[in-house]
Amino acid sequence: MMLKVLFYGYAMGERSSRVIAHRLKSDVAYMYLSALQQPDFRTINRFRKDNIGILKGLFVQIVRLCVEMGMVSVGMIAIDGTKLKVNASYRKTKKADGLDEEISVIDKQIESILKECEETDSREDEIMGEDKSIYEVTEELKDKQKLKEKLKRAKEKMLMSNSKEINITDDEATTMLHKGYPPEPSYNGQVAVEGSNGVIVAATLTNNPADYEALKELIEETEVNTRDKPSEVLADSGFSSYENLEYLEEKGIEGYIPDQKIESTRKGTYKHPEFHKSRFKYDGSSDSYICPMGKTLAYKGLMKREGKPDIRIYRCMDCPHCKRKAECTKAEYRTISWDPREFLIHKMCTRLETKEGKIKYGKRKYLIEPVFGDMKYNRNMRGLLLRGKLKAAGEFLIMCIAHNLRKVAKYLIGSNYPVLGPIMV
Numbered sequence: 001m002m003l004k005v006l007f008y009g010y011a012m013g014e015r016s017s018r019v020i021a022h023r024l025k026s027d028v029a030y031m032y033l034s035a036l037q038q039p040d041f042r043t044i045n046r047f048r049k050d051n052i053g054i055l056k057g058l059f060v061q062i063v064r065l066c067v068e069m070g071m072v073s074v075g076m077i078a079i080d081g082t083k084l085k086v087n088a089s090y091r092k093t094k095k096a097d098g099l100d101e102e103i104s105v106i107d108k109q110i111e112s113i114l115k116e117c118e119e120t121d122s123r124e125d126e127i128m129g130e131d132k133s134i135y136e137v138t139e140e141l142k143d144k145q146k147l148k149e150k151l152k153r154a155k156e157k158m159l160m161s162n163s164k165e166i167n168i169t170d171d172e173a174t175t176m177l178h179k180g181y182p183p184e185p186s187y188n189g190q191v192a193v194e195g196s197n198g199v200i201v202a203a204t205l206t207n208n209p210a211d212y213e214a215l216k217e218l219i220e221e222t223e224v225n226t227r228d229k230p231s232e233v234l235a236d237s238g239f240s241s242y243e244n245l246e247y248l249e250e251k252g253i254e255g256y257i258p259d260q261k262i263e264s265t266r267k268g269t270y271k272h273p274e275f276h277k278s279r280f281k282y283d284g285s286s287d288s289y290i291c292p293m294g295k296t297l298a299y300k301g302l303m304k305r306e307g308k309p310d311i312r313i314y315r316c317m318d319c320p321h322c323k324r325k326a327e328c329t330k331a332e333y334r335t336i337s338w339d340p341r342e343f344l345i346h347k348m349c350t351r352l353e354t355k356e357g358k359i360k361y362g363k364r365k366y367l368i369e370p371v372f373g374d375m376k377y378n379r380n381m382r383g384l385l386l387r388g389k390l391k392a393a394g395e396f397l398i399m400c401i402a403h404n405l406r407k408v409a410k411y412l413i414g415s416n417y418p419v420l421g422p423i424m425v
């Protein structure tokens, strides 16, 4: 009953436990789902927090239900991520020196409270008649000590994770940029959506603002959840990396993922596109590159990297005398690196340049962007209510489940699928 009420609430854009508790008394749909039971807001909130662990299994069951109903076509999937603000203020995000400063302020406050306690002890009879009782002073001291411990733990965590800053309210969230808004402590919710009915077939939530690390997980999860393998993956340039292109090549999956730098040249966000690496011509006979000013970048040597292939380095020695150096490089000499996996990017670019490639990549927008648009603007889910990565991931899964249940409802209304009774999840 509680799950039905929660899923319905999220599907209707009502996530607050107080609002849901109110609806259980006033809205016929909620009353029907709860069979007239009326748990109060604390019970709803506690239930949501305490049952995060079961949500993944329920999400998979619902995806499989969609597969059984013939709603899912895994041939083509689109993947993307969206930044979700956490239930914490950016003002509570601190760097190491900020934490030290707060700890020293609290130390001074504790010192002053202790001094006050001593004075109170010696003048107990006088002071009891005044505003502040001994009890209050002690409570204040406890609060300050608790806060100091919290700040110390946050600093330890920050140092252990090698981060530059930490949010004290949700210490697992990361500061992320939101288009057109100031940076906020956030998580990155990422999904894979199938191509026929817009069902979310895989979902994950990370505190990494970069998207590309999630590609492998989303594809593997899609395979497990749907028991089928995608043959084509559409994603924006945020998912482009050599590792991802190699992975898709090995799996025999056709990717439609533009390269980040080529994409920024195309969009005009790359400052001087005429000096982009792609404008340097390779000369196989001399193993060198020729720059747009006709100068040679000769081979200089190999750069070794751990766990990655070596890269070849080419350098131009004519740069200090070049009229257009300021547009080309900030370094003394322009260098170009060549990764043996570069052919994967060229292969991808060639695929995206074809008429068929353009049509397929064009579908990405229509498949994935409405999913986040609907969640954020129609269902009012611009941020998360639960704190901590595990709970935030659970809340994101409830959003995805609610999205899929709406798709099921739409499919049932628009198709001749026999409705045999209540769907058991």
Ligand code: SF4
Binding pocket: 291, 292, 293, 294, 295, 316, 318, 319, 322, 323, 324, 325, 328, 329, 334
């Ligand atoms: S700065 Fe060097 S590499 Fe760049 S255009 Fe000039 S000569 Fe060529």
